[in-house]
Amino acid sequence: MILKLAWKNIWRNRRRTFITLSAIAFAVLFAVMMRSMQEGMEEQMVKTSVENSLGYIQIHTKGYWDDKLLENGMSVPDLPIQQIEELDNITIVDPKLETGMITSFGNQSRGTYILSYDIDKDSPKQVKKKLVEGKLPRDGKKEVVLGIELADYLDASIGDTLVFLGSGYQGSTAAGLYVISGLLDFHIPELNRSTTYMSLASLQDLLGAEDLITSLMIGLKKPSKLNETAAKIKSVIGSEYEVMTWEELMPDLKQLIQTSGAKGYIMNFILYMIISFVMFGTVLMATQERKYEMGVLQAIGMKKSKSIALVLVENIVTSIMGVIIGVIGASPIAYYFNQYPLEITGDSAKAILEMGIEPIIPFSVNPMIAINHGLIVLVISLLLVIYPIMIIRKLNPVSAMKL
């Protein structure tokens, strides 16, 4: 009976229902938009940093991250690479070997990080993207590519032969002559000054360590499932290895994101204050409008508890409808700004680009945002029903029916 009455009430005064519905729907829309933008910025930060350098997850021998010695490296045949590749959510498992050496040309020399890439994997593409001059080392040749500022410092250019000197695997001395085949620009001065790339095979050869790698870099399809995937990898490999996520590998970045998160919470809080107030205003007006009607119902003998139940049901139905409309309305907008992100303009857009970061703010399309904020608005909307309940309880039919 009450259900039926409530349903009829909702459709009876369509204008009022429409205004209430739209208040709730827009509340959801605004909250979702704001959060989508904030999370989008965070995702963008992670994506640029992670893809430029360390990968979402890395596996090393326990202790390598604290003390990056070659002796803390791993041997490829010992690792269950196949098994890791077969796990869900994994796009690539890329073996990496990394070491520091002194690089000299003429009477200039400089400490350099030598990184490897696996010719059979995706990584040449990533290195190739940074190539500004020359070409990648040919298979089987003793060739390297290096950062442009490093080449500049050494006064060396393509075709020159560099001397690498350092310690090899297990105390041996590593030394070798390599020809520069190309120059890289990482857009990050620090990397341009200190990075050299050669193929995994040549680096293993230089260090006198066949099959040696220092880390496995893992790419993910869905970065949001980071910890789940890391846990799965842990269960596949032995306890002598450490599995580290980008959050552990780059605590700086993690902190930066927490910073923007803290700010986001304050902004959200303020937005919710406004949203709550707008919704309250709507409920308030709607209740005032219906005082007369409620007075009539009471005058003809409807119990207050039934009136309250009626308002409650009406409120729940409209709230749920409003939230659903809001979520449906927000999704295409978030999707649009995800595909066509906001662009940062102004003088520093160029400087940002030079840092290797795209000057854009894409929106996140994480469905959890819509669900979470839809629920928050629903809760606020349900709490606001306290107001009409209070009014009904205090209602005096005689005075209420006086227009």
Added chain:
Amino acid sequence: MKTILKIAWRNVWRNKLRSGVVFTSIVLGIWAGLFVVAISAGMLEQQKRGTLESQLSHLQIHSNDFLEDIKLSHKFSNTQVKQIENVLSTHSDVANYTKRSISEGTGTTPHGFSNLKVIGIYPEQEKNVTTIHSRLIEGTYFTKYKNKPILIGRKLADNLHLEVGKTINISFQDKDKNFIQAGFKIEGIFGTPSQSFDVSNVFIKASDFTELIGSDSPYTHEYAVNLNDVETSSDFSTTINSQFTNATAENWATLSPELSFNDETAGTSLMVILVIIIFALTFGIVNTMLMAVLERKRELGMMLCVGMNKQKIFIMIMIETVCLSIAAAPIGLLLSWLTIAYFGSVGISLESVGDALYKAGYDSMVYPAVDSIIYLNITLMIVFASLIASIIPARKALKYNPAEAVRAV
């Protein structure tokens, strides 16, 4: 016109509840807009100050050759040193300055190596310009060890497994381009907000620097200058650059594009947030005023019947909103000013993420602050938005058919 004004004014007071809702919406809108801007600006300011104090100073001067290519030989000539110091010590804008010698080198320990910027400083002058001396986590500031002391960053210490009292070997070129290596004793470990700064910069005494490169007189590569007012840094740089042909002054914004990057992204996202807030608010006002108009259908119909024209009804409804805005604006401003002033002196604690914030270059406390012009901007924006918001309900009233409206319940 006077009559309409009077009617509108009375209408505002007639339904106090409804007026209260619109009034509070506007107050809340102004407050929220200003507070959001203030928090944003406060956080940025905090971060900027941290970076400027610990690393950048307000502006730096280098020789043009040095900017092109960091090399030992690209120092200032003796005449340049005299000229620059003459300008810096006499100019009234300058608060403090210090000079530095810089060389790129490589630090090695048994645990690895790191490419470093070796900076030779005059410890006492440096204290006046940057806050490295107060950011020591361990150790002392050039007071303990006589023989080649060095200050290194926390991140570098972690990476190379170094502690106070241990030795790091640093190799670089001397003035004749010979490769030299020297052991430095770690006297202190500093932590700035930037890990990338901590991992790649080390400080030694300028006198040790001069001795190691085999020179009799100091090599000066950099002047770090603090002004009385950081806002004048761009103008002061221009002054310097017009006076010297082979030296370039760069202010903090040029030195650190990351800081301007933060400014820009924060600016863009702030705009979006403001737009969202204003939309939410406008929507609230539209809703309430629309209900007000619909509720008063009968009354408005009656007015139309007795001969008031539609234009006047439209103006009347607009004036109602204007009255509310004009009344609400000063209260909103006062409220914002009070909260911003209060939190500006007390600070808002972001304790739960405080540790992370500190490391990322922020303090765990945020002190909201806002330029006075922003008060005006935001208030005008909100008042304007509320006017726009009242157009829709007022238009709705125009569409009433008097005969029908008057019969509405």
